[in-house]
Amino acid sequence: MPIQKPLFDYLSTRRSIPALQMTEPGPSQAEILSILTLASRVPDHGKLAPWRFIVYRGEERVRLGEELLKIALAKTPDLSPELRNVELARLTRAPVVIAVVSKAAPHVKIPVWEQEMSAGAVCLNLFMAANAHGYAANWLSEWIAYDDGAKGVLGIAGDEKVAGFIHIGSTSFPQTDRPRPELSEIVSWVGGDE
Template structure:
């Protein structure tokens, strides 16, 4: 079946492009909505949709990045000029950044851990959806994903967590391969010998 071969080929070569190696063009609003629909098609025990998206585009990325830089400098006044420059570009390295926000919460039937893993699956699906639309992508977290003081600035509500920031754009350079684990190091066989 051609679809399976195409998907197998894609998965065997899937790579991320570093966010700082992305450039315009980025996806238009309709493309982003298409990507988010695809990203939402993940295992979701109980149909809770325990995640949501925040899309950062345009000049707001620069404003938020500048405020993140101010927060980083307040926490570490001795930041180097190089790191201040990095902080000032946190959300501007790619044309579009999508926060995947985990809304996992206690539930009478669905373990919170399963809800959290569903948000992780959304992140991976969004990477692949961006690639399917012809863009490169990268899943990052970085310090502000874990600093709840940054959450109001980012649009994250109390009780929510950031599963990842998916950076989407066009590649400035071709992707390079990186070492992958050997199966013998990560697989345990139980039962009959293969």
């Protein structure tokens, strides 16, 4: 089978860019819709679409940061000034942040685990679709994905889970790679030639 060179080259160099290294410009609304269309093309046993998107952009991210800071301060009143700034900027580090929200629920044929894996696949597709449009991306979760108060502020229902927050923007930082696992440590062979 011939290698699909552009895809092969992309996958062999794919990496996350830290959200703190992202700047404007971010994707336009038309680009976001294209990115979301591509992201939705994932394995989805039963065609349930057990996930949804929330797009955070513009000045509303500043207000949400203020709300998240209030929640953080309620839990840790002596939060340092540096950590207060981290909370305020949590959604403004990149021009666009997209939540992938898992709506997995019991189903007569489709296990919840398969539905959750579909949401994970959406996160990776969303990341790659952003890259395909020329943008840097990072897939994060952080405490806001697991805190009921934060989820409520962010428009996520109590029975939903956050598969990830995909941060999207531009960057001028040089791309460096991180160590990757040795295949000999993570692969088992059953049958066939060595």
